[in-house]
Amino acid sequence: MADRLRSGEPIHLHVDSMTTRGHRMTRNLRIDEVVPLVASLTSDDPAFVRGFHEFRAPMAAPGCDASVTAVIPCSRDRPLGVSSLLDQDVDVEVLILSNGAGPTAVSGARVQRVTWNGHGATRAEALQWVDSEYVFFTVDDAIPLGQGCIRTLVEVLNDGDWDAVVARQVPWPDSDAVTAARLRRWTPPGVRVMTMNQTDHVATLFRTATLREFPIPHVPIAEDAWWSRGRRIGYVPMAPVLHSHRRRPLDLYRRNRDIHAQLVAMGRNPTVPNLSSAVAALPGVVRPTLAGGGRELINQLAELAGQWRGAVIGR
Numbered sequence: 001m002a003d004r005l006r007s008g009e010p011i012h013l014h015v016d017s018m019t020t021r022g023h024r025m026t027r028n029l030r031i032d033e034v035v036p037l038v039a040s041l042t043s044d045d046p047a048f049v050r051g052f053h054e055f056r057a058p059m060a061a062p063g064c065d066a067s068v069t070a071v072i073p074c075s076r077d078r079p080l081g082v083s084s085l086l087d088q089d090v091d092v093e094v095l096i097l098s099n100g101a102g103p104t105a106v107s108g109a110r111v112q113r114v115t116w117n118g119h120g121a122t123r124a125e126a127l128q129w130v131d132s133e134y135v136f137f138t139v140d141d142a143i144p145l146g147q148g149c150i151r152t153l154v155e156v157l158n159d160g161d162w163d164a165v166v167a168r169q170v171p172w173p174d175s176d177a178v179t180a181a182r183l184r185r186w187t188p189p190g191v192r193v194m195t196m197n198q199t200d201h202v203a204t205l206f207r208t209a210t211l212r213e214f215p216i217p218h219v220p221i222a223e224d225a226w227w228s229r230g231r232r233i234g235y236v237p238m239a240p241v242l243h244s245h246r247r248r249p250l251d252l253y254r255r256n257r258d259i260h261a262q263l264v265a266m267g268r269n270p271t272v273p274n275l276s277s278a279v280a281a282l283p284g285v286v287r288p289t290l291a292g293g294g295r296e297l298i299n300q301l302a303e304l305a306g307q308w309r310g311a312v313i314g315r
Contacts, residue, residue, distance in 0.1 A: 001037065002174045005143065005242060008083050010039035015048050031055065032189035033180065036145045036170050036240040055189060057146025057240055060089040066154045067132040068092045068205070072140050073122055075100035079140035081241075082109050088150045092136070097126055120223030123201065124216040127208070135208050137201040142243035144203070145170065152239040153205040156193050162234040163210055166196050167203035171244035178296060179244050190237035198228035203241040221255075222262035229266070247295075249302035256306025257313070264314025272308040 004011055013034070031051035035041070041052045070085045074096050085092045086108045094109035096102070099116040112129055116122055123137060134157070136150060144150060149167065157165045168187040171180045187200075199206075201224045217226040245251075264270050 002172055005037060005172070006080065011037060012040045013038045013042075015041065015043040015045060033170055034173070037173065037242065054191060058148030058152045058238060060147035061151065062089070064090050064151045064154060066090045066134055066151070068134040068136050068150055068154065069130045069132040069208075070094045070136040070138055070150075071097065071123065071126045071130070072138055073097040073099065073116075073119075074102040074140040075116070076102065076140055078103055078106055079109075081138060081140075081143040082106055084144045085136075085138075085150070087147055088144070089147045090151045090154060091132075092150055093132060095126060095129055096140075097122060118218070118220035118223075119201070120216050120220065120226070121218040123223065124218060127211055127215070130208055133208060135206045135211055136204070137199075137206070138203050138241070139201065139243070141245075142169075142202055142241050145240040145242055149239045149241065150205070153236055156234055156236045156239075157205055157207065160193065160234055161232060163214075163231040164199045164204050164206045164228075165193075165234040165236050165239075166200050167205075167239040167241045168235075168237040169200075169202055169243045170240045172242065175244040176247060176296075178299070179247060183244060187235065188237065192237070194235045194237075196233045196235035199224040199233055202243050203239075219262060221258045222266075225259075225263065226266060247299045249298045252299055253302040253306040253309075256303045257310040260307045260310025261313040262310075264311050270307070270311030270314065272304060273311050274308070277308070 001011060031048055032055045035052050035055040036057045043049055068090060070092050072079045072081070072094065079096060082094050085094050096106055096109050096111045097114045098104065098111050099114050099122070103111060104113070105111055114122060114125060117125070127135070134154060136153070144167070153165050153167060156162070166187070168189065169183050171183050204224065214227070216223050219226055260271060
């Protein structure tokens with residue numbers, strides 16, 4: 001399934017009642033995570049059919065004349081979500097901020113070569129090339145699901161007293177159990193808009209005027225958390241985006257170190273304030289290790305070390 005999703009091929013799924021148990025298909029996959037990925041479904045399991053209608057990605061619908069620029073910082077050969085963005089039922093222009101080993105041309109998109117100046121400054125710079133009413137910040141390994149994904153975000157932003165709205169992140173079907181569980185906690189499934197404590201530039205929609213009035217801070221990372229302070233952020237679980245990362249120890253250490261340094265600098269209490277706290281937290285790695293296999297122990301220790309080091313740097 002993952003390869004077909006990467007290629008953009010529509011997925012048509014048949015599920016019999018022996019495949020599902022409640023809302024769980026396998027150890028990692030649930031109905032609310034599988035349904036947004038498929039174009040059509042047949043099943044003799046009534047629970048799965050209900051889940052399909054409840055959690056399916058939003059279909060195309062007429063009547064929305066919004067103009068959106070999707071901004072994608074990209075350092076790989078090509079971003080994954082361009083085709084999906086161009087296939088939305090609203091007018092979406094794709095602006096790729098190509099840096100490092102990023103592309104010089106992408107079919108259907110506008111490519112702007114930039115110097116990578118960190119997550120905040122690089123995204124803030126993009127506003128000079130935006131003329132649309134809305135800006136959708138996303139990343140080069142995320143794929144909006146359903147032709148109505150961006151329109152759903154626009155409608156919620158317009159209907160509510162929000163400064164920005166955040167899409168749901170659905171894990172890749174081959175992601176590990178720890179990643180899937182964390183994404184369910186961060187962006188849970190649902191059918192109602194909720195308040196969220198911060199934006200997430202994996203998939204967040206803004207009014208361009210809001211970003212011009214309140215620019216994204218020029219910080220190396222966690223720019224979405226800095227920007228969100230004192231603002232009303234809406235979470236839209238009905239607008240799913242396919243996105244998750246493989247867990248690798250060095251990447252986890254660096255990301256936790258850098259993000260926690262910023263969070264502590266902005267005044268949040270450190271998760272691991274000192275070495276004694278790190279030692280005390282060690283028993284907490286046992287359960288995720290059992291869920292994620294032997295390699296997960298190293299991943300958990302890398303995260304713990306990164307959080308401790310980030311607290312030291314942030315202070």
